[in-house]
Amino acid sequence: MKALTTDKNHKLVWTEIAEPQVVERTQVKVKIYGTGVCGTDINVLRGKMVAKAGMALGHEAVGTVVEVGENVTNYKVGDRVVIDPTQFCGKCDYCRQGLTCYCDHFDDYQLGIGCHGTYTKYYVGEEKFMYKIPDGMNWETAALVEPLACVLNIIKQANIQPEDNVLVLGSGTIGNLCQMVCKRIAKTTVGTEINTFRNEFSKQFNSDVYYPNELTMEKVLELTNGKKFNVIIDAVGNQLHNAVDFAAKGARLFAIGFMNDYEITINTLDYLTKGISLVGTGEEHLQMAPAMDYISSFKDIDKLITTKIPISEYEPAVNNLIDVENCKHMKVMLISENDENL
Template sequence: MKALVIEEPNVAVVKEVPYPKPGAGGVTIKVENVGICGTDVHIFKGEFISPYPIIPGHEFSGVVHEVGENVTNVKVGDRVTADPSLFCGKCQYCLTHRGNQCENWGALGNTVSGSMAEFVSVPSENVVKLPDSLSFEVAAFIEPMACVVHGMNRLQLQVGDRVALFGAGAMGQQLVQSLKMAGASELVVIDISQKKLDMAINRGATKGVLSQDIAQLKEEYPHGFDVVVDATGIPQVIEQALEFMGPTAKYLQFGVTAEDANISISPFKLYNKDWTIIGSMAINHTFLPAFHWVKEGRIELESLVSKTLTLEETVEFFHSNRDPDLLKVQIKI
């Protein structure tokens, strides 16, 4: 089969690799759509925990092509997606509902071969059948939405909280809708793209601010916000975002940074202002809740796809500079 393989940092090729035949309890899926995640870009650049060579891709949809022994929950021809999480289920973290901190953590496209290929093999218990009403394009958003659900569970937003969100890309747009539904009052979004800010306002943000006008925002909100969320993963932006935390504020680090990135923070302010700093790593048993949210149309996703590429075009995309107006890019296999 054909697959995109990152052979080492900054080296990606499309080539023939062995077909992933399912083992007992496994399912092989013919991939239809794959979303390109910021984590995939970090893997390409050598900034994540992934081994090499690796087939990336962890947000996808497709059709069951083959099932292994003892598989009863799906059959050949079913339209599906799958939770890419590979938790051991036995360590102290898995046994205390903290699977995303599993001592043997793994995930499709992160630690083992993923979905930027014609076929991908997954454990049958990870597979979720799709209703006919859900397109392959939208179904490929269930995984990123599962990350959003985990982040929202970690944040525990209070109804009426005033929120500042840095980053209005595809993930930012999903966060805007989720924060609105969770009860945010003021929801100010900051980004470098006016087009993205306009979209965020249409989805529930109360104000959009261009990054170049951030000083003006500081004057408008001298006491900061109740909640600050970063969806960029850019250290300089993160340090800037921390400056908008008001007394007793919560900060959510949602965006993925390079593994060796560092920021500066005032420990006195952390102490003196009663701040809460929260991380949000991937998915933590939130794939099914995200599926239900998407299935019921609670989050508008279809218009977030800016571009669809082939596997070959994806190699070039990894090397290219990002258009600031670009939202989600998907691969059509």
């Protein structure tokens, strides 16, 4: 079967890989409908994250069950499912403590990074990593469950309160989802975005989205009634250096974007005297079921998927996503070339 893989130079290749088969009693075979293009995929192509060469990329996947192992009890052929890509061994010390997102063998289990992902026709995985899509939920909404699960992990760790002011640096898909959830909790939610298309697009979900150069200290104090931000979320992966000046005393800073070459210098006295916390949230941590329940409460959330294209025609859209300043997409969904999808 055809799959979208990477070579040793981080370039995408549309090539043949072996079709996976159910070999364990607890496995499920899924015919992929489509997969959202994640910032993680784009960072692999930029060389800012590492994936094993020859592995099919992709992990924000939805599809239909076509085969189940003999011990599978929760799913049957014909069920529509979302696949949880943040998988784990279940045996290491961290997994046994319930910290599955910090699995010692993380890289071996992550779809599209250490094992085959879902930019292809079929995927086979364990039943425990599947979540049934409710009747009436469209494919596009279901494809956003995994990104929302990542966001819920952040929000819960941030412990956002009704009186808080929140700043989200970056208004891509994750940044928008952060803002959508925070607007339901916090007093003030502000976003930034450098890209013109995404800046304007994001205003339909949050009117307080600014270009970074518009967010002066004067503007911050106006928006927060002189109190700065209690929570700052870097949804890009390279913006935390812009956070400290805007942080209130006792602020919580969250790094959630993945870029292996980004570093910041911390003045420890500033963090000590202002009581600022810097938190790395890790991967999505057992939030798929809550996200599946929660996502239907957001009207028109599927609008975040602005582009759907056959997977073999990936090149123009993916190349545009790599071009940060000129990108004309929010979320791109690559549709697998199964007959019923075309």
